[in-house]
Structures are given as structure tokens and as C-alpha cells.
Amino acid sequence: MSNTETKPEEVICEPGLRAGDVLLEARNVPLGGVKGVSVNRTLPHKNLPTIGAFCFVDQFGPTQQPGQILPHPHTGLQTVTWLFDGMIHHRDSAGSDIMVRPGQLNLMTAGTGIAHSEYDQEDSQFGFQLWTALPDSDRGTTPHFEQHSDLPKFSTGSLEAQVFIGSLHGFSSPAKTYTPMVAADLNIQPGSAVIELDPNFEHGLVFARGAARIEGQEVPSGPLMFLAKGRERVLIEVDEPTRGILIGGEPFTEPIVMWWNFIGRTHDEIVEFRELWENQDQRFGHVVGHGDEHIPAPPMPSVSLKARRRRTF
Ligand code: MN
Secondary structure, eight states: OOOOSSSOOOOOOOOOOOOOEEEOOOOOEESSTBBEEEEEEEETTHHHTTTTTTTEEEEEEEEEEOOEEEEEEESSSEEEEEEEEEEEEETTTOOEEEOTTTOOOEEEOOOEEEEEEEESSOOOEEEEEEEEOOOTTTSOOOEEEEEEOOOOOOTTTTTTEEEEEETTTTTEOOOOOOSSSEEEEEEESSSEEEEEOOOOOOEEEEEEEEEEETTTTEEEEESSEEEEEOOOEEEEEESSSSEEEEEEEOOOOOOOOOEEEEEEHHHHHHHHHHHHHHHHOGGGOOOTOOOOOOOOOOOOOOOOOOOOOOOOO
């Protein structure tokens, strides 16, 4: 008898974290306004300006005091508001005057310029606001607002996911985006789940309640677990009910200059946006119900603004 096997079993995909995967700490950041709130910010990070086109990840709550953010401008980005709990009154200069509730996606495309206000309506607010950078080809788009209440859900293992941007496990959000990307709500019961990923995307996972092990790495609520491009699946294990989000996309390669609520391409462009807002230029329109109330722009920094570079880890 002899072993006739000539080809040992191939290892298709080794479990565990790989080069480039890294846990990024969160910062506590106070927001402006008369009744301002503070948020848990994980993106932009000093070493990582974007994950896909996502350039901003703020988590608020779960025990957040209600805040009132007066009208303020945006350019060159989309705001993605996703609530786990609470309710927000959103008004913008595209004519929107609506309530944001859990399970509904609010997606505001600033394009050339928009203004909006956000007033919390309940005692406790819990959720995320994300920004995505618009590519140069689309950042001159007309400002507009979308709300989506019929978003797909799927279950795998102990995970129930709801897809609010892009596609995951074959389920797609109807939301309009401008570069390939994904975002989903992750609601995980004790146990484990494997999420199939697009290997052309890089990804980030943030847990707002509970904690998880991602490919064996302990990830508490708060920080962001970055997973480099090339991964086809991720194993998530939890010991307690855990809630968070998955974001991802094709790496965004255009250098962007982010300052205050603006995204541009150069320092001078940001200066122009700021002056237009300070002059209450019609580019940003008017948010109904606020009279002349608005948040003034802070002074420009003394140094020239530059695009933040990605550093390899
Ligand atoms: Mn805003």
C-alpha cells in the first residue's frame, strides 16, 4: 500500500488578520451649535483619510443628549444618516423637511453646495453619520436629498444585516451613490457569522454596542477595525448582543481637502466655499424655518490646507 495522493489539500484562505488590517482608535469630538453634542469619531484618521469613498465616520449615543445643529453648509460629499434609536428632524435647502427614524436611510448629496439643520426629537439618540467623498466627475452635481424606508435585510449565522448603501450577500440598497461602496447595519446575537465581502473593496467595522472578535481580534465598541483590500470574507464572533456597522468600497484615490463641512480639492477652493457661506450666498440656498439663523464658519487656519495622505500601516 502506498499513498497515491500527489497534491496535498490546498489552503484556500487562512483565517485571521493580515498585513494592512488594523484597529483604529476613536476620538471624542464636540460638535458646534447652541445645544451641541459630542461624537465618537473614527474617520478621518491621521493615517487613513478614507475607506472606499467614506471619509467621515461619527457615532453618537447610545445615551446622547438631544442636540440641535443649526443650518450649516456642505460641498462635494454625501451625508449618510443611520439611526439605531431616536428621531431627527432634517431640513435642507433642497426643500426637505422630514423626520429621520431608525431603519430609514437619509442620504443628502451636497454636490455644488447645500445647507441643512438637524434637530434631535427624542431624549436619547443613537446612530451614525457617515460622509462619502464625491468623485471629481460628480462633485458638481445638483444638490438633492433621498430618504429610503424599504431597505433589504438578510440573516446569516447569528447576524441580521440591513443593507443601506450598495450591495451585500446579493441584497442591494436603492440609494444613489457615485463610486462602488457598501454600508450595512449589523445586529448580532451571541454566536458567530461569516460575511462575504467584495475583494475589490477595503472595509471598516465599528461596533456601537457590545463587542466582537473579528478574525480572532478583540474589537470593543468604539474603535474601527480596518480590513485591507483583497479579503473575501470576515468571521465575526460575539458573546453578547452587539450592534454596529460595516462600511467599505473601492479605495478612493483622488486627493481631497476636507475642512469644516466642506470637501474640495485645493486650499483656495475651500477659502472660496467659506467666503460664499459667510456671505450667505445663494449657492447654499435657504433652509426653511430658521430665518437668518446659521452656524458661522470658523476662521481659516494660518497654514495652507493640504490633502491628507494615506500611510501604510
Ligand atoms: Mn451636516
